[in-house]
Amino acid sequence: TQCKEIVKEEAPSSSSGVVPAESRPFGSLRGVQWRINLGILPPSSSIDDLRRVTADFRRRYAGLRRQLLVDPHVPKDGATNSLDLVMDNPLSQNPDSTWSQYFRNAELEKMVNQDLSRLYPEHESYFHTPGCQGMLRRILLLWCLRHPDCGYRQ
Numbered sequence: 196t197q198c199k200e201i202v203k204e205e206a207p208s209s210s211s212g213v214v215p216a217e218s219r220p221f222g223s224l225r226g227v228q229w230r231i232n233l234g235i236l237p238p239s240s241s242i243d244d245l246r247r248v249t250a251d252f253r254r255r256y257a258g259l260r261r262q263l264l265v266d267p268h269v270p271k272d273g274a275t276n277s278l279d280l281v282m283d284n285p286l287s288q289n290p291d292s293t294w295s296q297y298f299r300n301a302e303l304e305k306m307v308n309q310d311l312s313r314l315y316p317e318h319e320s321y322f323h324t325p326g327c328q329g330m331l332r333r334i335l336l337l338w339c340l341r342h343p344d345c346g347y348r349q
Contacts, residue, residue, distance in 0.1 A: 260333065263340040264300065267293045300336065306347055307335045 227245070230236040236248055267283065283293045311331055315322045322328070339347045 259337050259341065263337055265293050265296050267297050303339055303347055304332065304336060307332055
């Protein structure tokens with residue numbers, strides 16, 4: 196199966212092909228402008244709209260983390276010892292078990308970690324900090340789990 200590419204409309208440009216920063220709504224804020232160009236944020240918005248959209252995306256991201264990054268050591272939704280031990284145990288052969296998903300995620304995480312350790316070695320003061328590595332690892336894992344037909348490739 197092939198991954199579908201998302202095609203975004205390009206922003207209107209001048210005859211040189213470059214849109215001047217002053218004609219873009221948040222042209223002086225590079226990170227915000229990239230989010231607008233990628234279609235993550237709406238193009239013409241107030242600061243309140245941008246905050247609302249950003250908060251919504253953060254909620255969705257937190258939901259994906261809870262849904263896809265399972266940890267069988269932590270009871271789900273406050274449940275205590277209500278797991279079906281035939282189904283949810285480390286030796287279960289059931290592919291739908293929590294432990295099976297946990298082990299698949301761990302294998303995927305090993306591959307991602309190999310690539311993260313080689314990411315921009317010349318910029319190790321940023322890309323190799325534990326905080327940055329943790330964020331990149333979670334983002335890559337979630338993307339791979341959300342798009343299983345594409346899998347993970349370096």
